[in-house]
Amino acid sequence: MANISKKVSWSSRAEESGVAGEGTSLLNGSEQPRLSRQLSGGGSIFQIGRLSTVDLEEEITSDEDSLRGRPKEIPHNEKLLSLKYESLDYDNIENQLFLEEERRMSYMGFRCLEISRWVVCGLIGFLTGLIACFIDIAVEELAGIKYQVVKHNIEKFTEVGGLSISLILWAVLNSSIVMFGAIIVAFFEPIAAGSGIPQIKCYLNGVKIPRVVRLKTLVVKVSGVICSVVGGLAVGKIFEYFRRDTEKRDFVSAGAAAGVSAAFGAPVGGVLFALEEGASFWNQMLTWRIFFASMISTFTLNFFLSIYHNKPGDLSNPGLINFGRFESDSVAYNLYEIPLFIIMGAIGGLLGALFNKLNYWLTIFRISLELDVSFTMIYFSNDCQPLGPEHTEEYPLQLFCADGEYNSMATAFFNTPERSVRSLFHNQPGTYNPLTLGLFTLTYFFLACWTYGLAVSAGVFIPSLLIGAAWGRLFGILLASITASGSIWADPGKYALIGAAAQLGGIVRMTLSLTVIMVEATGNVTYGLPIMLVLMTAKIVGDYFEEGLYDIHIKLQSVPFLHLEAPATSHWLTAREVMGSPVTCLNRIEKVGTIVDILSNTSTNHNGFPVVVQVTASDEPAKLCGLILRSQLIVLLKHKVFVELARSRLTQRKLQLKDFRDAYPRFPPIQSIHVSQDERECMMDLTEFMNATPYTVPQETSLPRVFKLFRALGLRHLVVVDDENRVVGLVTRKDLARYHLGKHGLEELQVAQT
Template sequence: MANIAKKVSWSSRAEESGVAGERTPLFNGSEQPRLSRQDSQRGRPKEIPHNEKLLSLKYESLDYDNIENQLFLEEERRMSYMGFRCLEISRWVVCGLIGFLTGLIACFIDIAVEELAGIKYQVVKQNIEKFTEVGGLSISLILWAVLNSSIVMLGAIIVAFFEPIAAGSGIPQIKCYLNGVKIPRVVRLKTLVVKVCGVICSVVGGLAVGKEGPMIHSGAVVAAGVSQGRSTSLKRDFKIFEYFRRDTEKRDFVSAGAAAGVSAAFGAPVGGVLFALEEGASFWNQMLTWRIFFASMISTFTLNFFLSIYHKNPGDLSNPGLINFGRFESDSVAYNLYEIPLFIMMGAIGGLLGALFNLLNYWLTIFRIRYVHRPCLQVMEAMLVAAVTATVSFTMIYFSNDCQPLGPEHTEEYPLQLFCADGEYNSMATAFFNTPERSVRSLFHNQPGTYNPLTLGLFTLTYFFLACWTYGLAVSAGVFIPSLLIGAAWGRLFGILLASITSSGSIWADPGKYALIGAAAQLGGIVRMTLSLTVIMVEATGNVTYGLPIMLVLMTAKIVGDYFVEGLYDIHIKLQSVPFLHLEAPATSHWLTAREVMGSPVTCLNRIEKVGTIVDILSNTSTNHNGFPVVVQVTGSDEPAKLCGLILRSQLIVLLKHKVFVELARSRLTQRKLQLKDFRDAYPRFPPIQSIHVSQDERECMMDLTEFMNATPYTVPQETSLPRVFKLFRALGLRHLVVVDDENRVVGLVTRKDLARYHLGKHGLEELQVAQT
């Protein structure tokens, strides 16, 4: 281990496994020393470690590998051909329900935002127009700031005090869930309600946020609930879809829900499928692709249909998503070959600005973790940001003298005249005094000359910092639309400058075209998506002409941005200390073997074990101990026990709850029969061992684990290299990987955190600390 550049002084390997809970010292570390009690008593400030330098023990893994015990095999053997066909039909039905409900939720959010924002803007607009003539515009500013702060306060309270996991877009949490990490409360019904109400308050409150990102989380929650046929929050069990009550099936439906959320947000069903593949699901198959595409199509159709009714045009399916970029006609957005280098340069600019955005947000998030962690402080910060956003917006509009004629074809929803002449409106108000979605559309499609360069430059600068400050607040909010809005502003500015410095620029340098490219560059520079974002942009614009330029822009933005800092979602995953497994093991890690990364010694159980022993093991080990190898010793032999299976803590708790004990009566073993239904009924919230009562007489009974354990667990030899262990673990979605010697004896256990501890840093292969955070 001497080649590892950065090591830790202590590491607890008692994570998902049955590994004994001692803290085993590693080799000499370069970690900064912890303060002793004497140091603390001397008044020295206690050092707060950076969260990205830790892996948290509070995150468990999900069981994405099916437990092929005797109960499972017997059920599969009894199931007829028609039974399998019915299950397949049920999967399609569930995906259809996911798409339908996700579309309904998106429709509700869109209508609520439009109605409430319309009321707010009309009130503020009338107030501004009233005081423009008689003076006292400060009252209009106070009204705008108070309205925004009050609405945002409501959204922040329900998030900070009732369901903190609903904060943000939820995309990092869903990525972790699909990667195999169990994020507490991430797919609860309560989380969905808070997410929906919170995002409405955030957008109506005027924050620099969008409602599209949270739709991905909302769709995932819908999928998790519908596929299980019950709600643990409501304590209702509808007795349907019981077969799908396991992590493997639930994972596939959550992937469909995430894709349906993207489809509803952008009207991009193909983009939704690719998003689930690129950014979400860690495991994929061909049939899953068709079902996810079906859910995405149903989602966008449902939203389209009900919005057509809301707009009093039933059957006019012209609103496929929450955001409508508008049509880019082929003749107006045509580009020339010599413009491709300009597009690539814009991609590099987007990568640089995205890296700056992510870096600033990283520092800000560190500050919030340290000092703004109480709910009351989080609500106050959200209110402060809302008030500052309103003040900055008002100030920018007030001092702007960018007046444009208000023609009959104007698309501005709430034009402000302020100090402009009659028949004119303030152009800065088009960008600030509107919902972000409408502002993006105006930057894409308003006629050349609608904005002057100073307006676009100031708007880009101020909105960049406002969006950076806003992301990470204790509110439900997304970063997609703010990123598009920032990029569209500086992209349009780029087009205007091109037109001004070239004699024929006014002919080919259409500002709307460059606004689209700038929007793609900025979004790609922040979130670092390529394939799915290309298709989303193409579908949202309704024009495939810009497929190649957008792809080149996104690839350039990703390459340039990754050189400086990671993508925004990856940063927040690290800051939450989540043991996320990437596609490949760290480079230069082939010299590490399973013996060096595994946890040991391992707590094993005999195939026929005493009940009291099992209770004591479950009670005395941490709840993070979730897998126990089962061993058997040959009768009459002095050979050590050998591996014969693996059983989970959750299975043992169900067995104890149902008193599945072996009684020695008349030299005959009798045992109560359990079915998989008993385990599915307890899923996913298995009771703690402290709630299971076992009498003293029952402690003397025996428990036969043969029928319930996974008799064919995956194993690797001790000398297996880390990349091979990683590939096996990641590709199969394992939770435990048993390490055995040449005689099939258990010597260790590899779990997610044993692998996630290693990553490639600036000084070579580095090892993170595992701690209870």
């Protein structure tokens, strides 16, 4: 395995190496980046520290694989930090062009922009609601058709005793549908796999996830929950001003909120979800816009669904996933139950930690075995439907359920897991057999664990709720049987709800947003306090053993994720130790040839360059006067903004901000830009284009302080200067994400090229 690690020292060079536009996958195990190219191109200048746990044999394998043309994922290691992820520019590039534009803009202009933002957010909400509505109707219709077909089949074959034929037919039907979906996902847009939440988390954190915000993704991920995609979409085409990472990020937040809002009918929960993930960049105006998107999304969904259900205008029963309303009287809880709830929370935390641990091992195991899509499919179709005898409601095709939930494939697609959750919450006491519930929990636990993170768009929310509801109900039943007379307060539905919250909380470790989502989805505030307690307990207990599922998967992908604060025990580190150095700097007026050479250097692949007054020959630090990005240089080169000194044409071609925006976000690679030998001799004046006031820190600044600045402002490059304002280093995301707090104090992740 090509794991060119970088020893942590302040002589390391790499800051940000992104192979932009590459088809590398993010969070599914079915792909591999083109290792061989990176190996030959990028390996040479790095100090090869030590190879990771995976040995050379695998390196050859992946080399071969890449020759076969299908990109493939490298074996994951959570002790690595990948260099393949770029950061997003969440800090405005305040160069002269930008400032001039802002200064030209009138007060009314800003008002219009603000209104546009609201319009875009409204649009995001509207589209998300529409998509959610489409999914809901499609699933319902599909289930209806399948029901008719199979029922007809069964009736036909039962007479001639050929029930098994219809069973096979049915299984084939289901598998092929799932297979079809999986193939679409795996071949066209691997990013669309998984629940989408880790990707959104990373994106809001400031890590560039290739193509997470593109049209193609949208089309494939229509079946996904999080529709933040729409944000990025609506933006670029209509409003030119919004063509920057900063604006895009805000719209993605709105999309994430709208998605959750539509899924659970939880507009406030959606906003809180977006906040919990995108915390540090938050502000109040943005919150309101996000809230607006959230609201519109739920509203749209409800409106169209009410028409579909022939109750036009009835908006009081919101959400795609609805747990059914709990009536307050029947489910009041008592003080004596609080300890029970807390115990359930602890169980949820334990089970969640177990789930995450198992999933972690499975992910590693699966990746090493290089299971192909069709193999995973079998498991997936197993997973979707082991609903046992629960479906009592809409499609009463119970004949197969007598076999128990082992024949889960048989009941496939007749009951959505959501409906199962609802019956577990609301069915009368005595509906379920404790043994069935126990076996169901066990089976479903392992299946859900196995499937999360596979190539199919499947989340962890609903399966977790289902597992939790099952063991929660079991808990309630056992409780009622122990306290024979106490059956009044041990309503199993109540315990199913608490169990569902505990299990989900134990797995994903969200607290505030999840509480609100649960409350909004159940339509009853009474349970706010117990749900909170349970989620808190689950989080505390779970965190003791293992991280949250999303965090595990983010780590497994070696994403340079910045947490909210620097590790507590990192005060002894200063910018001097953390920064990358020496830094490739550019002169304010630089030779075109030099720029092309620097950009073409695949071994460094720097994305940001401090601009200095005069680079000295002896590599001594020079005075900082600005910062310029690779993407800007590319645009400058493309438009040949050169000063030909020889002919004393000192005026550069005037470039507008529009030229930069037009190139956003797919800046061409340097290789595609042709620069003649004559042009190489020209000069380029960067003064107008560089950010003249980049944030800086002195060398002695402690890591927590650097971290705080970097995180709070969403920076991509932070220049380290000495006391004469000369550039001595550059801090990027990887330099900070490298440190993390393990069980034994501060640990350092290795930085890998892939």
